[in-house]
Amino acid sequence: MSDFPKKVKINEEGPREGFQIEKPPVPTDKKIRFINALSGTGLKHIQTVSFVNPKRVPGWADAEEVVMGQEYHPGVEYAPLWLNPKGFERAMQFRDKLTLRGKVSLSASEAFVIRNQNKNLDENLKMQHEYMKQYKAAGVPVDCVGVNSAFGCNYQGDIPTGRVLEAIGQCFEVAAAHGESPPQIRLSDTMAWATPDRIKRTVGAVREKFPDKEVHLHLHDTRGMAMANAYAGLEMGVASYDAAVAGLGGCPFAGHAGAAGNICTEDLVFLCHEMGIETGIDLDALIEAAQVAEEAVGHPLPGKVAKGGNLARLREKAGAVH
């Protein structure tokens, strides 16, 4: 039977995910306007910028300017992404403004890391130890372990649940070697191989082996399964999700390979609210933020509720009619 959570926590990744893929890059002032709109929605965790190589990701060449230009609301965490020690150093410049949180992260797919980082899993494990040292030295808390490609990989194929459990175990071993035991396990469906039954099977196995840890899901909608997968997560009691307002990061245009956006925040919030699950988020404000996002990128985005409308408003109107 279902074990729905009473409250769901959403980590907004729209700005960071969405703005990195746009060509030409979104102007700095539009990014800031969007982040400021998100700040008033009730979202408590927003990944705003990416400190990555501006030559490789021109969309985030202005990360420092965005950090300096945006508003900071009390009670809201604004977090940066980094992918290497240099990016981490850039992020560290803004510790007064941004919330830095470390993570021990491995891919469940060796084929993927070999292909993308020219490293095997052992070398990747060593790198995670280096990160841990860096975080410990900087006093940055390490609050989760994460497994990428946890449900399948375009290069490796299906990922057996046993491999996911093994990768989580390896992450916790790395953390333990540095005196840490992060409270959260993040399972990422990096290449959109998950289907609801697979979500249930994997989450069930992870819960059984790591009963004291919180499970968090990062879902992509590349094959249209994100909402069904989130619902399967809710049925398993998963109460923590990444999401991106308006489905940023993806694109309905066939020209954008894969249309690989994150699950859309307002659609997920709509599902939760309709099911009586709290999010602490104002859906109407979120829909407005989605419209600001579309203006920022200058083209339609895949989110649905922002176009289809909040049923709460239609209920009010219907109530007024009868």
Next chain:
Amino acid sequence: MSDFPKKVKINEEGPREGFQIEKPPVPTDKKIRFINALSGTGLKHIQTVSFVNPKRVPGWADAEEVVMGQEYHPGVEYAPLWLNPKGFERAMQFRDKLTLRGKVSLSASEAFVIRNQNKNLDENLKMQHEYMKQYKAAGVPVDCVGVNSAFGCNYQGDIPTGRVLEAIGQCFEVAAAHGESPPQIRLSDTMAWATPDRIKRTVGAVREKFPDKEVHLHLHDTRGMAMANAYAGLEMGVASYDAAVAGLGGCPFAGHAGAAGNICTEDLVFLCHEMGIETGIDLDALIEAAQVAEEAVGHPLPGKVAKGGNLARLREKAGAVH
């Protein structure tokens, strides 16, 4: 616990649903090309054309030409839609080519029928009797009862489950008055109010009251819930769905009010196949048909798997790599 069906039956509505909203209308030869592409996918039921007032729906002014121009594959049912006696008469001209099936259909929402047809539910019931007489006289089988707005209505608000059961009962009474007991109950989420929990509640109640009837779902993705709703249907053992290739009928562009497409056929087939549920459909052929649909309408459509790719193909490649 879940009670997934072994096999799912899909009624394709893409051509009829999709082409009616396009402006300017899709050229006849492109409609025919798309219908012919669908014929080779393994789909057994395709709603191809709409015999509606060409002044009100210019997109289907060429219904007769499409019927005359398309190919007919053995074992595939090609069905028309009609919305009034005149449309039914037009459809009857093509009984040698098309499969005509009658339906007793009511809206769960009185506010909706008053607004759209200027009739109350009693008047609507009388009209259903007239239809039944017409079908019986013509020898057209009546194989289902249908309830529209079964999960909620923009004008009436939430629809209590009791009202859905009542409407189904009224439909069966109409059918019985003409000596019929249709085997199938179609529940339509006409205005996209359904969420997975509501699907389960309603389907559960319908099953309990009408245990001998097959439940069929018609789902819209206006608020991004269609796939989660279909998954909830599968969990309830529902084995019959309407769907539209490429998500035809909707549109990712904000300019199209509501983006109210049906659930996307290839995305639903993908979900089924990944869960080991048979559909009898060739997903690759369906993805090709979705591309033909995009060419026909001349703009991107919301379906995801056609862009994200069939995992079966990636599995083969990954298998070849290792």
